[in-house]
Amino acid sequence: MCWRRLHQPCRADPSRHSQLHSLSSQVGSLKPAGVRTSVLPEHKDPLPEVGRSFLGYASFKVGELLKSKEQLLALSLRTSDGGKVVGTIEVSLVKMGEIEDGEADHITTDVQGQKCALVCECTAPESVSGKDNLPFLNAVLKNPVCKLYRFPTSDNKWMRIREQMSESILSFHIPKELISLHIKEDLCRNQELKELGELSPHWDNLRKNVLTHCDQMVNMYQGILKELSKETGSSFKSSSSKGERTLEFVPVNLHLQRMHVHSPHLKDALYDVITVGAPAAHFQGFKNGGLRKLLHRFETERRNTEYQFIYYSPENTAKAKEVLSNINQLQPLIATYADLLLNSASQHSPDSLKNSLKMLSEKTELFVHAFKDQLVRSALLALYTARPGGILKKPPSPKNSTEESSPQDPPPPMKRQDSIPHHSDYDEEEWDRVWANVGKSLNCIIAMVDKLIERDGGSGGSSSSKNEEKDPSLVDSVITHPREDWYEQLYPLILTLKDCMGEVVNRAKQSLTFVLLQELAYSLPQCLMLTLRRDIVFSQALAGLVCGFIIKLHASLHDPGFLQQLHTVGLVVQYEGLLSTYSDEIGMLEDMAVGISDLKKVTFKITEAKSNDVLPVITGRREHYVVEVKLPARMFESLPLQIKEGQLLHVYPVLFNVGINEQQTLAERFGDVSLQESINQENFELLKEYYTIFMEKMPPDYISHFQEQNDLKGLLENLHQNIQAKKRKNVEIMWLAATICRKLNGIRFTCCKSAKDRTSMSVTLEQCSILRDEHQLHKDFFIRALDCMRREGCRIENVLKNIKCRKYAFNMLQLMAFPKYYRPPEGTYGKADT
Numbered sequence: 001m002c003w004r005r006l007h008q009p010c011r012a013d014p015s016r017h018s019q020l021h022s023l024s025s026q027v028g029s030l031k032p033a034g035v036r037t038s039v040l041p042e043h044k045d046p047l048p049e050v051g052r053s054f055l056g057y058a059s060f061k062v063g064e065l066l067k068s069k070e071q072l073l074a075l076s077l078r079t080s081d082g083g084k085v086v087g088t089i090e091v092s093l094v095k096m097g098e099i100e101d102g103e104a105d106h107i108t109t110d111v112q113g114q115k116c117a118l119v120c121e122c123t124a125p126e127s128v129s130g131k132d133n134l135p136f137l138n139a140v141l142k143n144p145v146c147k148l149y150r151f152p153t154s155d156n157k158w159m160r161i162r163e164q165m166s167e168s169i170l171s172f173h174i175p176k177e178l179i180s181l182h183i184k185e186d187l188c189r190n191q192e193l194k195e196l197g198e199l200s201p202h203w204d205n206l207r208k209n210v211l212t213h214c215d216q217m218v219n220m221y222q223g224i225l226k227e228l229s230k231e232t233g234s235s236f237k238s239s240s241s242k243g244e245r246t247l248e249f250v251p252v253n254l255h256l257q258r259m260h261v262h263s264p265h266l267k268d269a270l271y272d273v274i275t276v277g278a279p280a281a282h283f284q285g286f287k288n289g290g291l292r293k294l295l296h297r298f299e300t301e302r303r304n305t306e307y308q309f310i311y312y313s314p315e316n317t318a319k320a321k322e323v324l325s326n327i328n329q330l331q332p333l334i335a336t337y338a339d340l341l342l343n344s345a346s347q348h349s350p351d352s353l354k355n356s357l358k359m360l361s362e363k364t365e366l367f368v369h370a371f372k373d374q375l376v377r378s379a380l381l382a383l384y385t386a387r388p389g390g391i392l393k394k395p396p397s398p399k400n401s402t403e404e405s406s407p408q409d410p411p412p413p414m415k416r417q418d419s420i421p422h423h424s425d426y427d428e429e430e431w432d433r434v435w436a437n438v439g440k441s442l443n444c445i446i447a448m449v450d451k452l453i454e455r456d457g458g459s460g461g462s463s464s465s466k467n468e469e470k471d472p473s474l475v476d477s478v479i480t481h482p483r484e485d486w487y488e489q490l491y492p493l494i495l496t497l498k499d500c501m502g503e504v505v506n507r508a509k510q511s512l513t514f515v516l517l518q519e520l521a522y523s524l525p526q527c528l529m530l531t532l533r534r535d536i537v538f539s540q541a542l543a544g545l546v547c548g549f550i551i552k553l554h555a556s557l558h559d560p561g562f563l564q565q566l567h568t569v570g571l572v573v574q575y576e577g578l579l580s581t582y583s584d585e586i587g588m589l590e591d592m593a594v595g596i597s598d599l600k601k602v603t604f605k606i607t608e609a610k611s612n613d614v615l616p617v618i619t620g621r622r623e624h625y626v627v628e629v630k631l632p633a634r635m636f637e638s639l640p641l642q643i644k645e646g647q648l649l650h651v652y653p654v655l656f657n658v659g660i661n662e663q664q665t666l667a668e669r670f671g672d673v674s675l676q677e678s679i680n681q682e683n684f685e686l687l688k689e690y691y692t693i694f695m696e697k698m699p700p701d702y703i704s705h706f707q708e709q710n711d712l713k714g715l716l717e718n719l720h721q722n723i724q725a726k727k728r729k730n731v732e733i734m735w736l737a738a739t740i741c742r743k744l745n746g747i748r749f750t751c752c753k754s755a756k757d758r759t760s761m762s763v764t765l766e767q768c769s770i771l772r773d774e775h776q777l778h779k780d781f782f783i784r785a786l787d788c789m790r791r792e793g794c795r796i797e798n799v800l801k802n803i804k805c806r807k808y809a810f811n812m813l814q815l816m817a818f819p820k821y822y823r824p825p826e827g828t829y830g831k832a833d834t
């Protein structure tokens with residue numbers, strides 16, 4: 001690392017001669033050096049000339065400093081004529097991590113005359129756990145801002161802090177990936193709606209209407225994707241662009257906020273927080289509230305409107321989508337394995353034949369299993385009644401096993417269709433026969449393979465353990481007509497399997513698409529706008545999560561405990577919300593709560609990077625996404641087997657919100673804080689559940705050591721009491737939740753509307769509290785360090801890059817309503833055009 005400019009000549013402070021802050025020293029320019037001076041107590045002479053402002057000088061060679069045992073030099077401070085010794089100066093090496101090609105400059109901070117910390121600024125990023133991680137992290141993190149501080153510890157030593165803030169290219173990459181998937185999913189659904197076959201006029205009109213709107217939606221997503229694709233290389237959406245329509249899917253002001261601490265007696269430590277604007281649909285606005293309320297209201301209304309469409313619960317609709325997606329994945333796979341089997345047969349290779357059969361059997365069993373649900377059966381019946389002339393005496397019920405005896409079920413649907421004659425030739429058992437035929441034809445293939453291998457002199461029967469399940473008539477027909485050409489023997493059976501499968505797929509797809517039609521049919525534009533809103537909020541939340549996950553992974557790769565936790569338990573992801581339950585921010589919080597909860601649908605998979613493209617890849621659909629994170633070969637190799645084998649890694653998102661500004665005061669006095677209370681209560685339960693799984697699944701050795709180090713139970717109890725206490729602006733909740741998250745190796749987030757002002761107050765407070773509690777920051781320096789970080793640190797740069805002005809957007813009146821430690825120092829806040 002190098003300093004462009006070194007310490008300014010020292011100016012003697014006429015009022016305080018005992019301690020000087022900085023001094024002109026001809027220090028070389030390789031490493032930053034900390035400088036401490038003192039004046040000899042007996043020195044009574046008037047100050048030497050040089051404008052009375054220079055106390056003296058000293059010089060040294062950088063090499064000497066580097067070679068010195070303590071990396072510290074004690075030098076005599078001499079008057080400018082080289083005569084008298086007027087004091088001493090200590091120069092010590094401040095090694096803040098390696099920086100290549102870095103530029104640095106220094107700023108002296110002087111908080112109301114108290115010299116508390118040396119702050120340096122530099123532009124180069126820092127390696128976290130070895131330089132080798134850098135290229136991979138650099139592919140994700142952009143435009144780092146670094147600040148270096150020195151603060152005294154309680155035993156009068158120095159701790160060195162490196163604060164770093166970086167944007168992420170994932171801010172744009174993830175939304176683009178996700179929108180592409182939405183387009184794919186919706187195009188496929190629209191196609192399936194078109195292929196639903198002939199419907200009676202009522203349903204046909206409904207379908208046409210749905211298709212018109214859905215096509216418009218797809219066009220809209222395509223338009224947004226096109227606009228976003230123009231933003232090549234972008235990695236930051238500023239708070240002032242919150243409401244821009246084309247950037248709606250992009251998270252606001254997303255950054256990694258990192259604190260790297262080197263303290264004298266302790267191991268170096270790294271503290272990361274992802275800061276981001278609360279995931280919310282700013283362009284759509286909050287006049288009618290946010291997702292939590294909108295979804296609830298929509299579902300209640302839909303449930304109570306019982307004509308024109310059939311009510312399927314959100315769980316059933318989700319199940320229909322899942323089965324459809326399984327079918328779409330499994331059918332081509334089975335076809336491929338069936339062809340592989342034929343290929344092995346034509347090569348007359350018993351081993352290869354057995355292997356292909358094994359794979360074919362596994363996938364076909366999954367396929368058959370996918371249709372076991374009662375939903376398919378009831379949907380088939382519903383679709384039958386929607387065909388021209390098809391009506392039942394008894395209306396279909398969309399019940400499934402979980403819903404079967406719910407007394408609140410809505411009355412039977414389809415009341416308005418009694419103009420269609422009541423006759424039915426619907427054969428309820430036909431589906432069972434079609435479905436069972438897939439299993440039968442598989443059994444037939446298994447029997448034939450066994451037979452062929454046996455006749456060939458191999459160990460027949462080994463290819464299947466299910467002989468007892470085979471259909472005897474089919475087996476007989478195989479045995480009584482043996483032929484020696486394997487391919488010819490198997491070909492007709494494979495053809496039958498494919499035909500049977502085609503029949504099942506056709507029926508099931510149509511019936512389940514009919515279920516999806518019901519979801520869209522009610523209150524069409526509103527329903528699609530809700531989906532859009534949810535997609536937008538989810539996209540912002542996911543971009544942050546993927547960023548947090550990758551950073552956590554890189555920072556903890558060397559920790560076997562973490563890796564074990566990752567694949568056996570999964571990671572807790574804790575969001576600290578600072579939104580107020582008043583006015584528009586109620587809607588934001590309602591959006592955020594759903595967006596964060598939706599992250600449960602995400603799992604991660606770590607793969608080996610095969611090229612320079614290390615950006616994550618997303619697959620899946622709205623109900624479930626898999627994010628593939630790539631690691632370079634050497635890092636990938638060091639992972640536990642389970643992770644290398646592609647095990648899906650889970651996340652457990654939790655949100656705790658405490659409004660802190662003047663709006664929250666209004667909410668507490670004249671409004672309603674119940675939203676915040678219920679969110680905190682619900683999420684406390686989720687956090688407790690995670691802790692229980694953690695305790696159950698981690699090995700006993702790990703747990704006993706963990707318990708010795710951390711009183712998680714006590715912290716959870718404390719958090720619970722604070723949530724129950726319903727105290728105003730109870731910021732203790734945030735501190736406890738964050739502490740629990742850190743102790744559980746989780747991923748930390750802090751959010752407010754823009755992640756600029758309140759977030760900056762909170763992360764700097766968190767950083768200084770960690771320094772005080774974990775690194776013995778001298779108690780007299782707590783406030784000074786806090787003010788220093790807020791005045792000179794990365795977060796004021798965050799404000800600058802968002803609104804082109806170095807002022808937190810608070811006024812005096814607002815700040816009076818803030819909890820004490822959330823107020824920035826004088827001169828750093830004021831009217832800012834946000």
Ligand SMILES: O=P(O)(O)O[C@H]1[C@H](O)[C@@H](O)[C@H](O)[C@H](O)[C@@H]1OP(=O)(O)O
Pocket residue numbers: 239661752753754755756757758759809810811814834
């Ligand atoms: O980063 P935020 O705290 O969401 O910024 C707020 C700020 O807290 C508030 O005092 C000010 O009046 C503005 O509303 C800020 O939000 P912007 O989104 O306008 O930056």
